[in-house]
Amino acid sequence: MIEKQKIKSMLHANALGCLDKQDLLEIYQYIDDGLNFPWAELGKFQTIASMLPLILDPEIPDPILKDNVAVKLKKLSEELRQKQSEESSVEQVETIEQQLEAASGILEVKESESEIKTQETFNLDEITLTETEQALVEPISEDASREALPEVTEEQKEFPEGNKINSYVKESRVQKSLVEDVENDDGIEKQIEIHKKSFTEKIQKAFEQDIDLLKYNFEESEKKLTKGLLTVYIIIAVLLALLIFSFFKFSADINSLEDEIKQLKKQNSLGLLIFKKDSCSNIS
């Protein structure tokens, strides 16, 4: 553990902000350990250090800078607002999930109750129904079905098909009453299904939108890439063509210059020969 004396010796450098990183972390550790830190002394030196800029010649920043600061702050507040809206939508999804979990938890409990009862015995007479099951079964009771059913006329009795129709009507009415009970029941099952559907629909829509956005972005970037590549190819081709043209031109120029030099050399050598002849003839 660092000693208090060493801490005091580091206060000046700490106030000036020139402590080595290791020493700075030691000071932070000393403070975090809750030891008796010399705050008053540090405060005194920090005040002195902060007055050093006063000796500088003051400079006024460009007035445009104030607008730049305002623009930066506006961007920052927009980013914060976006973050907050994202967080709130995530929270909504989470609450719906929690509700679904709670509801499915209740369903599981009820299912487990019925399962336990059926597992206990194989004897149908001993099975007792839960309230919801009883409600579903009740409309099949004789009185209700009797009232709903039309009476079988004598004509119908003559025709065996009439009985068939009757039995069909009976069955359909039973089914209808069952369906009506399920529809009229404001039980948890319906609400859960609705929640589940709306939640899954939302998730699906969100995924579809994300996929569409990704596809669009990919296509855009691909287009840009191909455009960029095309321009690069064109530039390279143009440069190559220029290079080839200049090569041929310069080589042609060089050849013509070489020919000129040869001619000049010939002329010079001829001229020298004539001069030598003249000089020899003069001497003789």
Added chain:
Amino acid sequence: MSSETEYKDRDLMQKVTAKDSKALEVLYDRYSPILFTLIQKIVGKKSKAEEILADVFVIIWKKNDQFDFNSMSVYVWLISLARNKAIDAVKRDKGERMDEYTEEYENKFVLPQISKEIEQLELSDAFDKRDKMYSAMHKLTEAQQYVLSLAYFDGLTEAEIAQKLNIPVPTIKTKIRIALNSVSDNLAMEENQ
């Protein structure tokens, strides 16, 4: 706006914490010259100094809830923040090995850790002491002035100053202690006159 210009620094900062943009504007008008002067002294380039000054005010807007209004000095906090931000920018531009600039890094090494037992200095009070500070600094030896300048305006650590001057680190530590103590004593003498 005129009422806000009469507010003290601490009251302005409290309004800024309540996200009052007009208060921030007044704070900017009040502090931007000295902060800009300090930042430009440290970074050297005007354009870079402007960029850093803008960043400083963004930090003030975002994180002034970390300022303890009951005990800290607004002047010392703002000056230290501007200095730390400028030194950090200079070191990163030089390509020095630094930790990644995250929120955590900013909270630990850029936001100043100011003592809670400090004189409640306002900008106006500091400016009143400007001449005394000037003469207090002039009473130091050239070596002391140079060491203080290297430490505060150049952002060098004790080890880096020792390496630059080719002097042992303990000697530099002693020089810094003596220099700062001398400034403090000289300033006290000037104020008593």
